[in-house]
Amino acid sequence: MQKQDIIKSFKDSLFTGLIALALFGPIVGLRTASKGEGLFITPQWGVVFLLVGLCILGRFLININSARRTEFKIFSTLSSKFSSITEDKAKHFAITGILFAVVFPFLPFTDRYFMDVAIMILTYIMLGWGLNIVVGLAGLLDLGYVAFYAVGAYSYALIATTFGWSFWICLPLAGLFAAFFGILLGFPVLRLRGDYLAIVTLGFGEIIRIILINWYEVTNGPDGITGIPRPSFFGLPFKRSPDEGEMSFHTFFGLEYSTMHRIIFLYYLILVLALITNYFTLKIRKLPVGRAWEALREDEIACKSLGVNPTNTKLTAFAIGAMFGGFAGSFFATRQAFISPESFTFIESAIIVAIVVLGGMGSQTGVVLASIFLIGITEIFRDLEQYRMIAFGGAMVLIMVFKPKGILANRKPTILMHGDKK
Amino acid sequence: MSNLLSVEKLTMKFGGLIAIDNLSFDAKKNQITSIIGPNGAGKTTVFNCLTGFYKPTTGQMYLHQADNKVSLRKYTDFKIAHVAKVARTFQNIRLFPAMSVLENLLVAQHNELMIASGYSLYGLLNLKSYRDKEQLAVNKAKYWLDIIGLTHRADDNAGDLPYGDQRKLEIVRAMCIEPKLLCLDEPAAGLNPKESAELNKLLKFIKTEKKTGILLIEHDMSVVMGISDHVVVLNYGKKIFEGTAEQTKKSKEVIEAYLGVDE
Numbered sequence: 013m014q015k016q017d018i019i020k021s022f023k024d025s026l027f028t029g030l031i032a033l034a035l036f037g038p039i040v041g042l043r044t045a046s047k048g049e050g051l052f053i054t055p056q057w058g059v060v061f062l063l064v065g066l067c068i069l070g071r072f073l074i075n076i077n078s079a080r081r082t083e084f085k086i087f088s089t090l091s092s093k094f095s096s097i098t099e100d101k102a103k104h105f106a107i108t109g110i111l112f113a114v115v116f117p118f119l120p121f122t123d124r125y126f127m128d129v130a131i132m133i134l135t136y137i138m139l140g141w142g143l144n145i146v147v148g149l150a151g152l153l154d155l156g157y158v159a160f161y162a163v164g165a166y167s168y169a170l171i172a173t174t175f176g177w178s179f180w181i182c183l184p185l186a187g188l189f190a191a192f193f194g195i196l197l198g199f200p201v202l203r204l205r206g207d208y209l210a211i212v213t214l215g216f217g218e219i220i221r222i223i224l225i226n227w228y229e230v231t232n233g234p235d236g237i238t239g240i241p242r243p244s245f246f247g248l249p250f251k252r253s254p255d256e257g258e259m260s261f262h263t264f265f266g267l268e269y270s271t272m273h274r275i276i277f278l279y280y281l282i283l284v285l286a287l288i289t290n291y292f293t294l295k296i297r298k299l300p301v302g303r304a305w306e307a308l309r310e311d312e313i314a315c316k317s318l319g320v321n322p323t324n325t326k327l328t329a330f331a332i333g334a335m336f337g338g339f340a341g342s343f344f345a346t347r348q349a350f351i352s353p354e355s356f357t358f359i360e361s362a363i364i365v366a367i368v369v370l371g372g373m374g375s376q377t378g379v380v381l382a383s384i385f386l387i388g389i390t391e392i393f394r395d396l397e398q399y400r401m402i403a404f405g406g407a408m409v410l411i412m413v414f415k416p417k418g419i420l421a422n423r424k425p426t427i428l429m430h431g432d433k434k
Numbered sequence: 435m436s437n438l439l440s441v442e443k444l445t446m447k448f449g450g451l452i453a454i455d456n457l458s459f460d461a462k463k464n465q466i467t468s469i470i471g472p473n474g475a476g477k478t479t480v481f482n483c484l485t486g487f488y489k490p491t492t493g494q495m496y497l498h499q500a501d502n503k504v505s506l507r508k509y510t511d512f513k514i515a516h517v518a519k520v521a522r523t524f525q526n527i528r529l530f531p532a533m534s535v536l537e538n539l540l541v542a543q544h545n546e547l548m549i550a551s552g553y554s555l556y557g558l559l560n561l562k563s564y565r566d567k568e569q570l571a572v573n574k575a576k577y578w579l580d581i582i583g584l585t586h587r588a589d590d591n592a593g594d595l596p597y598g599d600q601r602k603l604e605i606v607r608a609m610c611i612e613p614k615l616l617c618l619d620e621p622a623a624g625l626n627p628k629e630s631a632e633l634n635k636l637l638k639f640i641k642t643e644k645k646t647g648i649l650l651i652e653h654d655m656s657v658v659m660g661i662s663d664h665v666v667v668l669n670y671g672k673k674i675f676e677g678t679a680e681q682t683k684k685s686k687e688v689i690e691a692y693l694g695v696d697e
Contacts, residue, residue, distance in 0.1 A: 292558075295557075295558055296554060296557075296558065298557075299551050299554050299557040299558070300540070300544050300547035300548045300550075300551050300554075300557070301548065301551075301553075301554050303533070303537055303540055303541050303544070304541060304544050304548075306530070306532075306533055306537075307530045307533065307537075307541040307544075310529075310530035310531060310532055310533060311528050311529070311530055313487075313524075313528060314524070314528035314529070314530065315512070315541070316486075316487075316511055316512040316515070317485065317512075317515055317521070317522050317523075317524070317528070317608070318512075318515055318521075318541060318542045318544065318607070318608070318611055319512050319513075319514075319515030319516030319517075319542075319544065319545055319611055320512060320541065320544045320545075321512050321516070322511075322512065423532060425533070425534035425536065425537055425589055426537060427534075427536060427537065427540065427568075427572070428534075428536070428589050429536050429572065429575075429576065429585070429588035429589055430586075430588060430589055
């Protein structure tokens with residue numbers, strides 16, 4: 013390497029250090045601490061110099077490496093790993109993924125915590141798949157998807173607590189309610205596209221949340237709804253001591269009572285619901301309505317010139333996407349047994365949109381990978397408490413750097429004339 | 435020969451600007467009618483009125499069918515293509531670039547396929563009646579792809595095709611809705627002479643074999659003069675001449691409109 017290169021990269025890293033100092037100085041360097049009668053500032057210059065030093069060193073190493081035209085090994089392998097995932101390999105991945113998901117609860121290392129995380133990831137996968145219909149296929153950027161999740165959860169909770177109907181009756185009803193709200197949102201936004209649509213849907217999500225907080229008589233306001241019935245296994249409840257003359261799951265099968273039974277049942281429930289969503293999406297994508305969604309995403313004016321009704325096409329996309337959001341919502345309600353408007357804030361919508369976009373718009377397998385990656389990483393870094401969102405942001409940045417179009421961006425045609433050549 | 439389309443006293447105003455001024459003309463069945471004129475003469479506005487993208491300020495447009503005539507004013511938006519069967523292409527190509535060539539042609543058959551799939555119900559159940567209908571739609575797409583010689587690229591993305599092929603694909607996509615009237619907005623724009631000649635052949639085929647009337651906006655005079663049966667010349671929204679291609683070439687008004695008047 014030339015001497016002037018080293019000097020140049022050294023200067024560059026000093027400049028990086030300057031920026032780092034400007035950032036870390038006030039954020040890390042000045043820490044407020046409350047002592048007795050007020051707030052005092054405790055400086056932490058040591059930490060600041062450590063961080064700035066690290067930035068300078070890191071930048072210098074990157075500069076030297078790029079000057080040598082060799083990449084960091086870890087970056088290049090990561091990059092090639094990601095780009096080698098194509099839709100063909102995705103099929104094998106899907107099959108092994110489903111098999112793994114089926115045996116997962118019985119693996120030796122699986123404990124209560126793993127099951128909870130797995131259920132959470134599966135819920136997000138299902139929401140991602142549902143939103144994929146609206147965002148990935150129809151190209152309608154919906155930032156208020158959590159509204160349908162909330163409608164599903166509250167419909168389930170209200171119907172189940174008021175009428176005492178079973179989970180399997182309430183679930184489709186909740187889905188229908190959510191679909192109805194999807195159409196309700198769809199009508200005013202028919203003429204909007206892109207940014208304008210995103211802003212209105214964002215507002216819709218907030219409207220639903222604020223209604224849930226303020227409509228105290230029905231939704232119980234910020235206190236939420238408690239005592240939502242748990243799902244039963246074909247009429248067999250998961251209870252330690254069943255009522256007189258009633259069988260519960262463990263007595264019927266002659267098992268020792270364990271709270272894991274219910275968790276495992278919930279796990280399979282969300283797995284089946286998610287797989288139904290996936291199967292439905294894959295099927296409907298190959299039908300005329302699915303092709304019309306994609307055509308609408310590509311060019312709405314061309315669609316009109318071919319006689320495709322954009323109103324109906326958009327409304328079906330909203331309704332079906334919302335319906336799956338509603339199903340996921342009822343699952344959420346029955347799992348938690350308690351819901352409040354707190355659970356349906358904008359950040360949830362943002363995470364679901366992030367999953368769809370990072371997974372690669374319209375890619376079903378991409379949604380799975382992105383959910384595992386994003387939710388998994390935030391779980392791994394749970395010990396860092398509030399800083400774990402940094403890990404979430406870092407994961408998003410990593411995907412965008414290495415796969416700007418999402419993890420799986422290749423689209424496969426819905427119908428082939430010459431068969432599968434590859 | 436009987437009329438296919440009659441435009442009667444069509445006027446389109448945008449605020450104070452009169453884009454089309456009291457325009458009347460007829461297009462005959464099984465003929466290619468060209469609308470020419472200098473830039474800004476209002477040609478594309480006529481198309482947008484005909485195909486429901488604009489609602490004309492005044493005037494009528496009729497599409498003649500076997501025994502009655504249909505007012506195109508009644509239909510807006512997608513219904514022009516769906517009900518009145520008037521298809522169009524665009525000055526700047528509007529394909530679905532990320533979808534395959536075959537998918538592009540299937541979207542054009544959306545309405546029939548929607549009914550065949552029982553509004554998705556039969557399709558989800560994978561009934562044979564739907565699969566047969568879908569096969570028919572694929573066959574129709576193949577028929578048109580054979581004509582423009584793009585069958586081997588049916589599974590490629592439409593956006594990956596060369597420019598000339600995209601033009602042809604857009605025309606056959608419009609033909610897939612089985613239109614009575616096909617409106618082409620500058621189909622030869624950006625084509626080389628060889629591609630223009632192929633386009634002429636395709637348009638003549640559509641005219642003679644498919645018995646579809648064609649309304650054509652074009653600047654490329656080799657295309658206009660080569661295939662037009664009838665030419666309408668616009669300038670500043672007014673019709674300044676109407677006649678056959680030969681008559682148009684000799685018309686004093688047309689030459690003046692294009693080249694200006696001697697001082």
